Amino acid sequence: MSSAASALQMLERRQAVLANNLANASTKGFKAETAFSRLMGNALAATDTAVNLTPGTLTQTHNPFDLAVNGDGFFVVQTPNGERLVRNGSFQLNAERQLVDEKGNPVLGDGGAISIPPGQVEINKAGLIEVNGKPLTRLRVETVASGADLQHEGGTMFVPDATRKAIAPEDRDIKQGFLEESNVNALTAMTDMLSVLHRYQAAQKTLSTIDAARGIAVNDLAKPV
């Protein structure tokens, strides 16, 4: 009985994870959470989540401060809670001409926050920012080891773990004027949702059947014939 109940709970969590993924189907730079179910001990099922780092499609926006990392890597922003990694490169200048994210957190370069003087801004593959042809600074781009325990934080930010390390300029592919779409695959998410629903139904049937059987055992066995 407890294994059927734990299955119900596990499926509810999976459904919550799927609903959050679908709600973020148009959040730039969002990475879906994959829920894994596994068997524990004898019969108890548990849900485990991991950030799915599959790249999203890059869409051209022509906006000079829209940046995307093609392939591996994250931009680094300075938040009040510390440095965070982001894939959403929808940046802009603030009133002091600092390069900031949508929430106003400074985007970090090799020398810290980046102030951009007026002029034509070009950002190359390696993350070098040039203004009117003159090199200014280089964006910081970092990665984490595969299988790292990356934690989602609101605002499409990730809390880096101890495995973080810089990506060498020659190994980067930064795209200026592009944004990365959410990597949520609506079709897979819908199919998963249906399968969760059906398994939920099955677990409920199991629970009801066990309950009915116990009912018979408790109420009927002792009845005088």
Next chain:
Amino acid sequence: MDPALRAAATGMMAQQTRTEVIANNLANVNTAGFKRSRAQFEDLLYQTIQGTQVIGGTEAETLPAIQVGRGTRLSGVQRLHEQGPIEQTGRNLDVAIEGEGFFQVQLPNGELGYTRDGSFQISDQGVLVTGAGYTIQPPVRIPGDGTELTISNTGVVSVRRGNEIMPTEIGRIELARFANPSGLLNLGQNLLAPTTASGQPVVGFPNDEGMGRLQQGSLEGSNVEIVQEMVEMIAAQRAYEINSKSIKTADEMGQIANNIVN
């Protein structure tokens, strides 16, 4: 089911706002100097459900802590100041800006407003005004006997007076530039106002210090592209639909849970 229901509801709300932004863009597809906006979203804070120790069969194990997201929300509506198409009109009082910058106009409240809409007129007082009647700053006064008004790339306004052969310079149009034009406040009527997010205006002559150059006889069209907006609208509709399916599934699961004992 509750977290799933709530997350899906935030998704539906977000897509509704996105559709409103797209509808406004499409409504302004023929507005001179209009800049399209885009709705941007971010994921909400995550809840970490701590793992508890359970005993299954004979073994004791700790369930892993999992992160459950709470959906999405609007993080901002960003106006995109990319150049609109420069369209020839042939009218000598139409002026387009190619590149950065805004025309400055005097608003009735005494403050300055900023616009990219260069469809000018000459007021009954003989000064250059915008389509809505706001005077361009600094003012350009056109003499009564002036003919053949020309506006150069660098903003110099000249006319031919009376029977003179050489044109006379009567004023110069200045432009203003902002560090973050996306931070300007929309006043309607194609007018924008500075905010702390946009920064203070930097005034200069056209074609100087990164300022755009002027083109007489042209207007800057809206930078809204219908096909792009339509694609966005379809995507928004689909995303709305799929979130409604999430709600339906969560609801069905709720019903099933309620029927465990019947």
